Amino acid sequence: MRSGLRRWIPAALLVAVALAQITLARRANLSPWLGGGFGMFASTDGWGRREVRAVAVREGLRRPLVPMRDAPAASRRAAALPSETQLRALARELARLPSRDEAPLRAIELEVWGVRFEPHTLERKSVRLRALTVPVDAD
Amino acid sequence: MRTDALLRRGASAARAVAALEPMDLALRLTALDLLLRPVGGPRLRPAFLGLAALVLFVPPMVRARAAWAALSVLAAVRLVADWPLADNHAYLLAYWCLAVTLALGDSAPREVLARSARLLVGLAFAFAVLWKAVLSPEFLDGTFLRVTLLADPRLDALAPLASGLSREALQLWRDWIAGHASVSAPPGPLPPRLQLVVGIASVWTLALEGAVAACFLAPARMHLGRARDVLLLVFCVTTYAVLPVKGFGWLLLAMGAAQSPPERRGVRAAYLAAFAWIALCSALHGKPG
Numbered sequence: 139m140r141s142g143l144r145r146w147i148p149a150a151l152l153v154a155v156a157l158a159q160i161t162l163a164r165r166a167n168l169s170p171w172l173g174g175g176f177g178m179f180a181s182t183d184g185w186g187r188r189e190v191r192a193v194a195v196r197e198g199l200r201r202p203l204v205p206m207r208d209a210p211a212a213s214r215r216a217a218a219l220p221s222e223t224q225l226r227a228l229a230r231e232l233a234r235l236p237s238r239d240e241a242p243l244r245a246i247e248l249e250v251w252g253v254r255f256e257p258h259t260l261e262r263k264s265v266r267l268r269a270l271t272v273p274v275d276a277d
Numbered sequence: 278m279r280t281d282a283l284l285r286r287g288a289s290a291a292r293a294v295a296a297l298e299p300m301d302l303a304l305r306l307t308a309l310d311l312l313l314r315p316v317g318g319p320r321l322r323p324a325f326l327g328l329a330a331l332v333l334f335v336p337p338m339v340r341a342r343a344a345w346a347a348l349s350v351l352a353a354v355r356l357v358a359d360w361p362l363a364d365n366h367a368y369l370l371a372y373w374c375l376a377v378t379l380a381l382g383d384s385a386p387r388e389v390l391a392r393s394a395r396l397l398v399g400l401a402f403a404f405a406v407l408w409k410a411v412l413s414p415e416f417l418d419g420t421f422l423r424v425t426l427l428a429d430p431r432l433d434a435l436a437p438l439a440s441g442l443s444r445e446a447l448q449l450w451r452d453w454i455a456g457h458a459s460v461s462a463p464p465g466p467l468p469p470r471l472q473l474v475v476g477i478a479s480v481w482t483l484a485l486e487g488a489v490a491a492c493f494l495a496p497a498r499m500h501l502g503r504a505r506d507v508l509l510l511v512f513c514v515t516t517y518a519v520l521p522v523k524g525f526g527w528l529l530l531a532m533g534a535a536q537s538p539p540e541r542r543g544v545r546a547a548y549l550a551a552f553a554w555i556a557l558c559s560a561l562h563g564k565p566g
Binding site for chain 1: 369372373380382396397409412413420427463482520
């Protein structure tokens with residue numbers, strides 16, 4: 139491999155990943171702090187401020203779940219990047235959890251919420267970033 | 278007398294390390310970074326630590342291409358395994374290990390690594406500036422720094438100084454920002470001192486990061502070499518005195534050392550001192566970074 143090429147490969151990778159990160163942050167709500175785009179210390183939208191809400195939908199029953207407690211790793215990923223892939227992975231984990239409800243599980247409803255701050259009063263406002271209902275039978 | 282002897286010995290060791298070639302110093306600093314701030318989950322961490330120890334303590338391993346190739350693979354596996362939660366430090370480490378591996382396969386490794394180091398540092402800072410100045414309005418309008426200075430636990434020691442608020446008033450603001458039901462309205466107008474500090478910090482951060490990016494990406498004919506080293510050192514010494522994220526700072530210093538001119542030992546001594554400074558600040562912060 140020529141020297142010229144060797145010098146450019148790591149830098150080219152950095153640029154490609156950073157541009158992909160910007161695209162994901164703009165279009166799929168990836169947290170600006172993550173993903174290799176160097177958006178850390180620029181935004182309050184870290185994944186730790188995001189909230190994942192989940193509801194198990196059963197025949198005649200809707201049971202709220204606590205995803206950060208019951209499936210922490212998948213919840214963190216879904217909070218950081220609420221893409222369909224991450225949300226479906228989280229739904230699969232939540233669907234496997236033991237339950238005292240006897241009615242068959244039909245679906246897992248998921249929502250990922252972020253926080254925005256008003257610049258002068260720093261009042262926080264919750265913003266829904268993504269919602270997805272994952273049918274359990276079809277998954 | 279004992280203290281004198283220790284100081285003399287320490288100074289002599291520092292002189293010997295600063296006398297290393299830029300590439301050797303950079304590779305050792307990278308290995309030291311990996312040893313002092315272990316990365317990766319329970320499966321990858323032992324491999325990272327073992328390779329870093331080999332590179333640091335077995336002299337022929339410093340430039341062993343296989344060791345750096347293995348570190349590159351580990352760093353890439355870590356990115357995939359942690360997706361999308363890996364932080365920017367993990368990405369920069371992967372690019373850097375790859376840059377070292379590629380440079381060690383070249384007939385002019387020092388030059389290739391120096392060029393890669395300049396590009397990686399320059400681009401990382403350029404994207405950081407792009408986020409702060411264009412992509413995230415929260416930085417330019419001061420919201421990010423206001424929220425961070427008041428509520429980020431990592432800046433606990435700095436918050437009263439930056440805001441002029443008492444501990445009690447600061448806690449009210451923290452509860453407000455966290456959305457606690459106990460605080461139903463803003464605790465008051467934002468303190469004027471905080472507004473001033475946020476204004477100065479915004480300008481300082483953008484100017485310094487922009488200058489680092491420009492100097493590291495500028496063509497060699499523009500003779501910005503001296504400014505490059507000074508600016509990167511000022512950034513690391515000031516930023517990581519406040520923010521306990523030592524891993525990123527140490528990696529930047531290793532890359533800075535790699536691109537420093539071979540004849541300027543003083544610059545490498547400065548990189549070494551900055552490395553120690555970040556370790557000291559981190560110990561004072563008492564929090565992992």
